[in-house]
Amino acid sequence: MHTVAALALPDTIAFDLATPIEVFRRARMPDGRAAYRVVVCGTEPLLEAGPIRIATDHGLDELARADTIVVPGRHDITVPTPPDALESLRVAAAAGTRVASICVGAFTLAEAGLLDGRPATTHWAASDLLAQRYPRVDVDPQVLYVDDGPVLTSAGASAGLDLCLHMIRRDHGTAVAADAARLAVAPLHRDGGQAQFIVHNPPDLAPATLEPLLGWIEEHAHEPLTLADLATAGRMSTRSLHRRFHAETGQSPVEWLTRVRVRHAQELLETTDHAVETISDRVGFASPNTFRTHFRRLAGVNPRTYRTTFRNGG
Template sequence: MGTVALAVTDGMMPFELSVAYEVFGSAPPSVRGPWYDLAVCGSGAVRVGRFSLEPDEGLDRVRGADTVIVPAWADVDVAPPDELVDTVRAAHEAGARVASLCTGAFVLAAAGLLDHKRATTHWAHTDVLAERYPQVEVDADVLYVDSGSVLTSAGKAAALDLCLHLVRLDHGSSTANAVARRLVVPPHRDGGQAQFVATPVPAEAHHPLAALFAWAVERLDKPLTVEDLARRAGMSSRQLTRQFRSATGTTPLQWLLTQRIRRAQELLETTGDSVDAVAEATGMGTATTLRRHFNRTVGVPPDTYRRTFRARSGTGRGALPQG
């Protein structure tokens, strides 16, 4: 399906680069037709993590590729090289499909390819991306975003999800599933699935809500209300809501729901408790309520989440979905 160019330079992360190379570098045995013509492109030898890499081609090859992959950028506080940014921009202008893996989104943003588009990156860097490039609509709660000719993924494993998504677009689901089977990973996680992170709370012990956060997390099995939280914090409900928005960017009830979901994830990953028991332990009340909120927030039902994560960690007996 045409040329795939991995655009590399000093400071790239080895994991995401290796993921792309593994997916696009060789076809699964079941594929009889043409596969991708993969080229690692850079200006001379580059440092990737602790390794030195000799690219197959120069960056000029990127400009003529059908698909350009930009792996993760190690230090988001350092601007990517102008040569790389200009090359990626030129490739897109020439008609290439451009995808970034993890913090490779900072390269695409510097090239202006994410202006007025939804995009994502590793959850730890979404705030930085949004602040540095306010014209980008940063979505911190998804695995990847497909905007047509420009695609971005969240961190680490989500890079693999995006690469499999591209194979699915080009070759169909059965071929993408064959690649997933070879890599022993789930064949499909929808891009809208959450990154499995909790709403952050301030790290400072002296923050006005620090004690309240700890108190609430210890009582997630209780039917807490905004009034309960406000009473505990010694504030009015309106004051508490303002403090919550300032500290977490969300409302008290939404924060509570996120903490309940995160606790449910932990129980599903580490215990054999039934979904009913997990629902009770997280203050959801019933399995039906837990399933509704969990599916809406995480993107998969609790049972599917448990099978996948416990199988990955080797604590469960189930096998990963093989398509």
């Protein structure tokens, strides 16, 4: 079974640590078996983490037996990481272990030298400091997460959830990841290239304003919907629809609908033998060519290549 080790360091941000523990621990295979074994490794048996204390299951030696290591952020990123933790990360990465960070956990990976020459991201408020302190890292402050093969980084806390779901999909396919997303009450279709939600002036909208409409889109995405149809379903004008979508999702209504359709297509490519043309029609695209264009733009590969890669779990 794939083992995920969450690394608890002194001054760890508890929320960042809890995210991979809960998301991976709850992931289930189609037959109900646990998809992952999750362990918590630490530099000490009992660690201070802001206002709370964290007891760890294992020491750093367990990292060598993990398939994936997730490094959460720390409250004070100016304090050096314990040298033995850095060395354990280097040894594990050199052995082929997948290593990921949540939020400012990217600073720990950079300190270990694991981000040298790689693209990476972190919380937008800390991105300039990461770039200044580690000039060999190609820092992208705009994206939610970066998947650079064996090394992955994410932005803020919610982006860490997106990254964990992305890794589950990479490991076991969309159906398993979608189930994990439902348990976390989170969307599955926020890809890494989506912009971080950098709120300089908070919008005067409640965060859940669009939730009923987003649920409606999930159920009706296969229909030949227009912008006016979405506005009618949301009981607002098309102008208000655009404003609220951009404020709450960073996307246009049509782009959101397109991403939902592509995600639904991914599920069908993984779980059925339907022809690409059939899937295109079933998820709501006007033509197979339009479907292929949007699928390649969002998934990075054409539908047939995606099916070959992910049909059996990647």
